[in-house]
Amino acid sequence: MPALVLLGAQWGDEGKGKATDLLGGSVDYVVRYQGGNNAGHTVVVGDQKYALHLLPSGILSPGCTPVIGNGVVVDPSVLLSELSGLNERGVDTSKLLISGNAHIITPYNVTVDKVTERFLGKRKIGTTGRGIGPTYADKINRVGIRVQDLYDESILTQKVEAALDVKNQMLTKLFNRRAIGVEQVVEELLGYADKLAPYVSDTVLVLNQALEQDKVVLFEGGQGTLLDIDHGTYPFVTSSNPTAGGACTGSGVGPTKISRVIGILKAYTTRVGAGPFPTELFDEDGEALRRIGGERGVTTGRDRRCGWFDAVIARYATRVNGLTDFFLTKLDVLTGWEQIPVCVAYEIDGKRVEELPYSQTDFHHAKPVYEMLPGWSEDISRAKSFSDLPKNAQAYVKALEEMSGAPISAIGVGPGRTETIEINSFL
Ligand code: IMP
Secondary structure, X not given: OOEEEXXXXXOOXXXXXXXXXXXXXXXXXXXXXXXXXXXXXXXXXXXXXXXXXXXXXXXXXXXXXXXXXXXXXXOHHHHHHHHXXXXXXXXXXXXXXEEOOOEEOOHHHHHHHHHHHHHHHHHOOOOOOOOHHHHHHHHHHOOXXXXXXXXXXXXXXXXXXXXXXXXXXXXHHHOOOOOOOXXXXXXXXXXXXXXXXXXXXXXXXXXXXXXXXXXXXXXXXXXXXXXXXXXXXXXXXXOOOOOHHHHHHOXXXXXXXXXXXXXXXXXXXXXXXXXXXXXXXXXXXXXXXXXXXXXXXXXXXXXXXXXXXXXXXXXHHHHHHOOOEEEEEOHHHHOOOOEEEEEEEEEEOOEEEOOOOOOHHHHHHOEEEEEEEEOOOOOOOOOOOHHHOOHHHHHHHHHHHHHXXXXXXXXXXXXXXXXXXXXXXXX
């Protein structure tokens, strides 16, 4: 059954856009199943660079139907401006499908995200400030607004009233903010209804029928495994499930339909926002990774924290996602180092630990145990096959594969669409 999941194996920003787009030409549907416009994909097509936040990257492949699944949270103003930005550049977006069950990021949830972070002070999560957490909180609290609510003014008004009831108390009494008016919110949301109407559909039915007809469906995760609300470095996580199980709940496709789960793995590690990061570098090497790798957030413009490759995390990602393959990205960024340290285990309170500790306290105390691998200096961006890579680059890839527990089936050697070595086909 041709249903594949592509997800981040680290803390996000592994280069998923490139991987999804590479497959986009041969897949019929590309589905986002969680997150919202907190994600950021950079996709390079020819000499054009596209930054996508909410739309599935399959939107750039003409034969492909992009789908925003029920598990996604949608900011309508961001969605519409992303669509018109693409239309202005000649990209046809008419095939897009949006689940009527997806939740809407309301303007008050963006406000709540920002004021909560400010209130937390030095304990803040470092969220993207896009209203993601509060929108998922409303969903779980059963006071969320769904895309389908835009088409019933009376229901929409009642739901906004219910949501603002408590929030206005909080905003005025706790955060010293002005209350938000129900009418103003309802009016803004209704203003999106007609513009979104052509895209709204029963995506659960569409996707399951597509799979029955042997169409190829690709599920594209936002963020990454270690940012998962259940399996990540809680509380420094996002509020959804980027891990493989999320593809099922966030789309309405059952687990027996998933044939392959591909983890996108950067040849080193980055993280945005707060939280533990054992291999983080605070020296010239970290600065060099940031500069050469262009490690600046697509969504927030924040510099990413950078560090060496962490095999403990990669093994963990293999386990919690049931990964069948890895797509190793940005190998070219490591060109030029004489020796490359790779974290093979942690030392926690004087003991060597091979697997990711479940305890937050232990993880905060984890110190990386490094093994040094020999580097290479040759330009690898034109390598087309594994054997084109310098011997030491081959050995680096093989070592990572052995430590991470799943085969590396593709390697990114540059940002462009063609700068990829395919070892095993994903389809
Ligand atoms: P939120 O998703 O905006 O609530 O932010 C929660 C945490 O996830 C913060 O540390 C963010 O920096 C991080 N985060 C959210 N989206 C991404 C992403 O696409 N890449 C990397 N980190 C992200």
